[in-house]
Amino acid sequence: MIGYKTRLEQDLKRWQESGWVDPESAKAIRADVAARTKHFGLAPVLAIFGAVLLCFAAMSFVAANWQDMSKLARLVILFVAMWGAYAAAWVLNRRQMPFFSQAAILLGVGLFGANIMLIAQMYHFDGNPPDAVLLWAGGALLAGVALRSRPALGLTVMLFALWSWWEVTQIDDVHWPFLIAWTIAVASIGWVGWRGGYHFLAITMTVWIIGLGFLLEHWNLLATRAAHPLVAGLGLVIATLAIIGREPIERLTHFSKPIVIYGLLVSFAGFFALQFIEKPSIAGLLLLAVLTLVLVIGALYYGWESGNRALTAFAYLGFSAELLGLYFKTLGTLLDTALFFFIAGLIVIALSWLAWTLNKRQLAYMEASS
Numbered sequence: 001m002i003g004y005k006t007r008l009e010q011d012l013k014r015w016q017e018s019g020w021v022d023p024e025s026a027k028a029i030r031a032d033v034a035a036r037t038k039h040f041g042l043a044p045v046l047a048i049f050g051a052v053l054l055c056f057a058a059m060s061f062v063a064a065n066w067q068d069m070s071k072l073a074r075l076v077i078l079f080v081a082m083w084g085a086y087a088a089a090w091v092l093n094r095r096q097m098p099f100f101s102q103a104a105i106l107l108g109v110g111l112f113g114a115n116i117m118l119i120a121q122m123y124h125f126d127g128n129p130p131d132a133v134l135l136w137a138g139g140a141l142l143a144g145v146a147l148r149s150r151p152a153l154g155l156t157v158m159l160f161a162l163w164s165w166w167e168v169t170q171i172d173d174v175h176w177p178f179l180i181a182w183t184i185a186v187a188s189i190g191w192v193g194w195r196g197g198y199h200f201l202a203i204t205m206t207v208w209i210i211g212l213g214f215l216l217e218h219w220n221l222l223a224t225r226a227a228h229p230l231v232a233g234l235g236l237v238i239a240t241l242a243i244i245g246r247e248p249i250e251r252l253t254h255f256s257k258p259i260v261i262y263g264l265l266v267s268f269a270g271f272f273a274l275q276f277i278e279k280p281s282i283a284g285l286l287l288l289a290v291l292t293l294v295l296v297i298g299a300l301y302y303g304w305e306s307g308n309r310a311l312t313a314f315a316y317l318g319f320s321a322e323l324l325g326l327y328f329k330t331l332g333t334l335l336d337t338a339l340f341f342f343i344a345g346l347i348v349i350a351l352s353w354l355a356w357t358l359n360k361r362q363l364a365y366m367e368a369s370s
Contacts, residue, residue, distance in 0.1 A: 012026045044099030047100050048102070050103065055113075058114055071122065078115045078118065078119070086104070105143060105152055108143065109144075109152050113139075116139075133159055134159075134160075140152050140155045140159060141188060150192065150196070153197055160182060160185060160204070163178075174211075182205060182208075206262050209234055215227075228274045231273070234266060235267025243302070257306070260302070261308075272292070292318075296319045297315070299314060300319075
């Protein structure tokens with residue numbers, strides 16, 4: 001938002017100098033932007049960090065004095081602290097301090113997790129350890145939905161991811177129940193209307209899909225190393241659907257552009273694994289490198305055409321990662337150093353020419369439409 005306001009100020013100054021916008025209209029535009037800007041300064045961030053530190057402080061204090069307390073005293077401390085945090089959240093919200101209220105809710109959710117872990121330890125409960133994390137995530141989800149707490153929902157997504165990862169380490173296979181939990185989190189964040197929460201969801205799903213390339217290889221049906229191509233294909237499907245369905249996705253979530261990036265990231269990860277984690281033949285490596293560069297150039301082209309700067313940056317980063325990977329993979333075998341840099345230089349120049357052409361076309365279109 002800060003970058004947008006800076007560009008807007010520059011544009012307003014230029015428009016006023018050109019006589020397109022009068023001072024009163026410029027003032028009205030600035031007032032409208034200021035009214036729509038959500039202020040999230042240093043104080044709320046510090047409040048969230050403080051809540052996290054208090055959670056660790058509570059767990060450390062109780063653990064340090066565990067043997068000197070009766071079971072009743074332990075339970076009283078745990079539950080009073082948790083409900084005290086929720087009471088503080090209610091008071092802070094009544095006093096028009098929403099960010100601090102959200103920090104108190106996060107503290108309450110954190111103490112709920114401490115209750116689960118410490119009570120299980122106190123009564124020596126046996127069972128599947130990831131289930132405790134799932135129970136904690138359920139409590140965080142309930143608090144996030146009931147109290148419309150974004151920090152609680154963010155913690156919910158992270159706990160779902162931790163739960164799934166822990167299960168994977170135990171079963172050494174794909175953890176399919178994560179999809180159910182993730183879908184519930186999507187519905188909850190959508191109901192609250194938290195756009196930033198979609199990034200939490202997208203990151204966890206991106207990691208989960210990329211993980212399929214390594215976990216599905218245990219299946220007999222995919223013994224021919226088809227897992228990473230499946231990941232690359234899934235990423236392309238996600239990005240394509242986000243491009244085709246851009247308008248309805250924007251109406252619902254305003255998140256179509258990031259979905260394209262996350263989808264292409266998944267696809268790039270699949271191609272990258274096929275080239276540099278698997279052991280393809282020289283011909284296979286060349287084919288995969290060409291396909292990856294086509295993917296990167298396509299992302300660059302679409303980023304320029306759609307005005308998606310983040311996608312353009314991703315394309316440049318992907319291009320750099322691909323070249324570095326090829327350099328270390330082929331050095332001394334397929335290409336010597338000089339030839340490698342010569343070919344890489346030609347590709348970079350070609351991309352530069354492509355970017356210049358796209359920029360020229362975009363400027364011509366803007367001038368024609370003005």
